[in-house]
Amino acid sequence: MPTESFAPDAVLSEHEGLAGTFHIFMLVKTTRHWLDLPNHEREAFFKTTVFPILRKRPQVKLRYFETEAFSAVASDLLLWETIDLNAWAWIADHLRETLFWDHYFEVVNILPAMEANYPAMIHAA
Template identity: 55%
Template sequence: MVTLQTTSSPVLPEHEDDPHRFHIFVMVKTTRHWLDLKTEQRLAFLHEEVIPLLRRRPELKVRWFEPEAFSTRATDVMICETDDLSAWAWFCDHLRETRFWDHYFEVLDIMPALEGNYLA
């Protein structure tokens, strides 16, 4: 018999410090345009176009993962964390205006989620 503990929090106890933090998983696939760039050119693009956007929205944190050795669908996964979905929406809108979106990367899926809130 499994007994669930109930708490006054809508999330698991280990997530009570940030119950409203969203994690947005963005699955992308690199294009030939990105793969043909040298490392210096890739870094220049990130420093000139993507990082300035992130600096304008410090409430958004981004982590980058590369599953290409294990996946044929997504070559990269960007995980964004924020308590403010308007920050994500702003970043996403502005990212679409750069060569990131549909030039260097094909955006396959965007999945927003709350961490461990299945007891809600």
């Protein structure tokens, strides 16, 4: 019986042109500790704790969305974008060592994803 050998594609067709960009959706829920802080202390926490961590791994970009008016599961959604999963893992490890993780924010879920071109492929056909 003949055996066929298949070499895996480096990139799935629906991911062509995305250069291996990962989007990591982090669903978080604010804790009472965070909600009780005045706004200037919240800003100070990000400026003195979170932003210095992010500056050490500039290959990871962060976008921050508020969902509390629409969801009881998560109050905020952080969207991390990177082509370097090691840099993302470094950030996650360092955030765990701060009051961000499980003190000010409960990390509800982390969903890594790649943006799909599949809908665009179907539409173009």
